[in-house]
Amino acid sequence: MHLRSAVLVLLLIAVFADCTVANSVAADRRDVSSKRFLRTEDKSTNFINSGDVASKLDEERKIGAAGVFGTVVKAMRVQAKLNIMLGRGFSPAKVIKKLKITSLNDKNFNNFARYYARYIVKYPKKAATIPATAEDAAMAVKMKQWVKERVFPQQAAQKMLAFGQKNPQKYVPQYMSLWTANQANLAAKVKIKYVKEATM
Numbered sequence: 001m002h003l004r005s006a007v008l009v010l011l012l013i014a015v016f017a018d019c020t021v022a023n024s025v026a027a028d029r030r031d032v033s034s035k036r037f038l039r040t041e042d043k044s045t046n047f048i049n050s051g052d053v054a055s056k057l058d059e060e061r062k063i064g065a066a067g068v069f070g071t072v073v074k075a076m077r078v079q080a081k082l083n084i085m086l087g088r089g090f091s092p093a094k095v096i097k098k099l100k101i102t103s104l105n106d107k108n109f110n111n112f113a114r115y116y117a118r119y120i121v122k123y124p125k126k127a128a129t130i131p132a133t134a135e136d137a138a139m140a141v142k143m144k145q146w147v148k149e150r151v152f153p154q155q156a157a158q159k160m161l162a163f164g165q166k167n168p169q170k171y172v173p174q175y176m177s178l179w180t181a182n183q184a185n186l187a188a189k190v191k192i193k194y195v196k197e198a199t200m
Contacts, residue, residue, distance in 0.1 A: 082115045089123065092116055092130060092137045101138060104164030109138060139165060143175050147182045 085095055095115055099108040116134035120127045131137040139160070146159055156175045160168035 078111055082111060086115060086118055086122060092119060092134075093141050095119075096138055096141045102163075104135060104138060106164075109134075109164075112138065135165075139163075139171050140174075143171065143178055146175070147178050153179050 082095075085098065090098070092112075092115075095112060099112055101108045101112060103109065113134035116137060120130075131140055142159075142163055143156075146156060151159055153172070153176050156179075157168040157172055160171060165171065
């Protein structure tokens with residue numbers, strides 16, 4: 001039902017955009033016909049060829065309509081992909097990686113936010129174990145990635161700003177906790193390795 005509604009809305013947008021372009025072209029043609037006999041500085045002719053101008057306007061109209069259609073098709077593909085992932089129960093962290101979100105300001109994050117809202121509704125039992133908002137979920141995934149990349153806590157705020165986070169101070173304590181836990185885990189692994197080598 002949601003997919004049908006989305007498709008209908010996108011088709012209406014495409015038709016509206018096409019009508020708008022058509023009206024613009026018609027207005028331009030009227031303007032061209034009224035100025036048909038004006039002189040121009042063209043080297044090859046001394047008058048405006050209204051047929052050439054009209055054909056250029058038709059070409060621009062086709063390009064505009066094709067662009068709108070391409071956008072509609074792309075949006076439908078993304079929506080279908082999200083529906084499949086939701087049906088299969090993909091975790092928000094997995095969806096973030098699939099969508100390759102590089103910033104909180106890009107379209108992919110907006111798609112993820114819609115997915116996240118639907119995920120919480122469809123899987124209410126999992127809501128208690130995941131972050132409260134899509135932004136928190138995206139930040140949690142990115143912070144784990146930065147810890148693996150050994151981004152120092154002093155650099156974390158800059159990373160968050162670059163990711164589009166407007167309030168990095170909200171997440172710095174969480175990053176510190178992740179960093180500390182990771183360092184403790186690494187230290188424990190080194191200690192175990194040292195003990196094994198000493199007993200050999």
